[in-house]
Amino acid sequence: MRQSILFTKTLKEAPKDEVSKNAQFLIRGGFVDKLFAGVYSILPLGVKVLSHIEHIVREELCRIDAQEVFLPALHPVENYQKTGRDGIDVLFFTEMHDGKRLVLGQSHEEVVTPLLQKYVQSYKDLPKSVFQFQTKFRNELRAKSGIMRGREFRMKDMYSFHETQSDADRYYALVEDAYRKIFDRLALGEATIKTYASGGTFSKYSHEFQTITSSGEDTIYLCESCRVAINKEIMADVNGQCPECGSRALEEKKAIEIANIFKLADRFTNAFSFTYTDQEGKKHPVIMGCYGLGITRTLGAIVEVHHDEKGIIWPESIAPYAAHLVSLCTERADVEAADELYHRLVAQGKDVLYDDRAGLRAGEKFADSDLIGIPKRVIVSPKTLANNTVEVRQRSGGEPEYVSLSAI
RNA sequence: CGGAGUGUAGCUCAGUUGGCUAGAGCGUCUGGUUUGGGACCAGAAGGCCGAAGGUUCAAGUCCUUUCACUCCGACCA
Secondary structure (H helix, E strand, O other), X not given: OEHHHOOOOOOOOOOOOOOOHHHHHHHHOOOEEEEEOOEEEEOHHHHHHHHHHHHHHHHHHHOOOOEEOOOOOEEEHHHHHHHOOOOOOOOEEEEOOOOOEEEEOOOOHHHHHHHHHHHOOEHHHOOEEEEEEEEEEOXXXXXXXXXXXXXXXXXXXXXXXXXXXXXXHHHHHHHHHHHHHHHHHOOOOOOEEEEEEEOOOOOOEEEEEEEEOOOOOEEEEEEOOOOEEEEHHHOOOOOOOOOOOOOOOEEEEEEEEXXXXXXXXXXXXXXXXXXXXXXOOOEEEOEEEEEEEEHHHHHHHHHHHOEEOOEEXXXXXXXXXXXXXXXXXXXXXXXXXXXXXXXXXXXXXXXXXXEOOOOOOHHHHHHHHHHHOOOEEEEEOHHHHHOOEEEEEEOOOOOOEEEEHHHO
């Protein structure tokens, strides 16, 4: 991608009323734009990062036999009346011309449960797991923390269906393991802590995945030896002890919940009379689990964890581009040499952002490159061309490396 | 929905006890000089001062209403 054709521009200053680092850098770098409180446009660079995050999530979920679907965002209100959730206050309502009431999807139990019901009748049809990437709508009382709490946001949600609770528990553990791998690949593994949280009616606890960051909205208590944490909301229920080792040596941290896993038992399947027939011909309620992972929020969390005073430092796995080719060339012959290098990299299948903008000084280009945060920077200039090299630098710092043009 | 704060140029902000023909920096456009860390010089364009009422000879400035945004609560992925 030639940077000269990119329609977004970087900003020198952050919008005055954005406080959170994720919002400041994502807006300044041209990854997102705020339309109004809690509602953001995702711009070309942001789309690249988001799609890389989703690619990783998709790969790991497919490994545990989950199947991708894409469910509607418009839901008939009747489904919520069946589950008794038509009164919850985060729902956005709208209606059709004939007055039929609709809900803008805030979650998809009310859609996915009757969907699977159409295909699952027998124990032979279980277990099943489906997931999607969706825009969720939640009428938050207050949007805040940049893209971390929006009224419209992207989320991966997954639902699994089982014969028994023990099979659901087995899958729950598989999802936990898949999430661990996802967070490792997103360079959030270190900072992301499995956290005990309130479980609702059907299990003692649910589990959240909390990324430790000062801009987080949740307070968790971290047990260093187990690397698990307890959400403040249930500290009283666990008597202030780590549920795994009983330790009381817990450290208070601010964190942002980027994912959760939840046992639903027959909470939703009962509402739709969703049963399966076992070997003896008896009917049983299908047992469900649900597993959320906030894609937009994860994007924000990664920026919160990986930045310095100059800008974002993307992990390689999700960087918008594999490399930032920064040209400082002005003379025609040099510019042509830089162009040629860019075309060579593209021909090699490398996804490169090429700063070919004319008339900018080196300082401006470097500052933009720091802000955008592509981990590898390749500088081509009259100086390097005179030696038949390019200069390669890591965004994270360290000494430059000079690579011969013939080696590229 | 309670508390606090902010709305002035594309962006960040000045604007004193009401006197404004509304400013600066950045960005944009023209020309010139520069060219490895947001450089410099000269010029130009760009504003219904969030919106609606009101007070006044006079309102960006005071009053009322309203809308929006940010932060702190409550609530929530």
